[in-house]
Amino acid sequence: MTDAVPDEGQSGSEPETTDSLKAFGEVVKAFRKRARLTQETFAPRVGYSVPTVASIEQGRRFPSDDFVEQAEVVLDAFGVIRGTAKHLTRKPGLAKWFRQWAKLELKAVTLYTYENRLVPGLLQTPTYAKTLFEKQLPALGDDEIEAKLAARVERKKLLTDRPHTIYSFIIEEHVLRRQTGGPEVMREQIDHILDICARRNIDIQIMPQTRGHHAGLDGPMRLLETLENKWYAYCEGQENGQLISDTKVVSILQKRYARMRAQALSAEDSVSLLQEIRGAL
Known part of the structure; x- marks a missing residue:
């Protein structure tokens, strides 16, 4: 996007x-x-x-x-x-640069996501996602919005279809305080995240605004581990994405993510902050 x-x-x-x-x-x-x-x-x-x-x-x-x-x-x-x-090979609404990563996600045993721009796609409600698509520039047609929303909803099934995959999400606090789509949309979105927090294989941590510096300031990142214990990383910009397999670069990003997990709020404290943010809406 x-x-x-x-x-x-x-x-x-x-x-x-x-x-x-x-x-x-x-x-x-x-x-x-x-x-x-x-x-x-x-x-x-x-x-x-x-x-x-x-x-x-x-x-x-x-x-x-x-x-x-x-x-x-x-x-x-x-x-x-x-x-x-069953033999269709193109995911609806996915850009070319994202498809290889999307295929890897389908069989990942570990999936880490750090996001500082908006709620990660796997955690988005349809209403939140639709708001993003409707506000996109250049403007999208109704069919394009429908295709992209279908892709988002389909991809979210990873969280339920792969209960043995270990998921970790680190989200910047300001992302959750931004009223994307208005208070009602964000209340629904935060309620959805709180529901997901209850799942045993999913950790969601909030990076507090009071943290003046942390290891992820270079930008969003994703990391995953395959069944063969091979690690990959993915970084995305405005109109491109980069799948990273170089072990040295992946190792650097793993170290940064590990440091961020220590710098972010604990899962329990993150739930408390989410409840506080929701109550203020």
């Missing part, structure tokens, strides 16, 4: 299509024609607009899980549409 949305590799343009998306679109189109439906008659049956159906059939739009299921049922596709969807 560009800030308004600097997190999760969100660019202002729609990512390019892939062969798997084109193939999926052709399958949907073939079954639609087999059912003797036009795009105009098919779209309301699956609950999507005609332009959305057209984009999916042309391989320019990543289909949601709901679209896949509705198309399978409406077109009586013998499981072909569901089966084809």
Whole structure:
């Protein structure tokens, strides 16, 4: 994202299509024609607009899980549409530079995130995320916002789908005090973070504003460990991201993150501060 949305590799343009998306679109189109439906008659049956159906059939739009299921049922596709969807290779709404990291996240056994700009994507509520997308510059179209929001919601499933992964988040206090979207949006967002704090495999720490200096002042970072115990890092700017595999650089970032964990509030004190911030909204 560009800030308004600097997190999760969100660019202002729609990512390019892939062969798997084109193939999926052709399958949907073939079954639609087999059912003797036009795009105009098919779209309301699956609950999507005609332009959305057209984009999916042309391989320019990543289909949601709901679209896949509705198309399978409406077109009586013998499981072909569901089966084809399993082989789609492009994540919706993800910028090119973020996709390799997103793939690594899916199998990470350890995932660390430090953020000083906004609530990390894995912790965002849909309302908070939608606010960021709606305020992004250059402005996004409704379809782009929908695609990016779907990507964000899909990626958040990591926290529930991988209960044995160890997650650590360090967030700057000012991020939580900024009323992004207004008090109501932030109350919902902080309530969501408080709920996540209760999970045994997730640590959330707040870096207090009173901490005059800490080891993360060079900017946001992410670190992850794979099943093979290989560590990677990821850093992102306005319109680019860098996946880091150099062991020396990763080691430096690990040391900085470890120092930050000692410099931030404890998990228990972070919960107390979150409750205080929420009460002041």
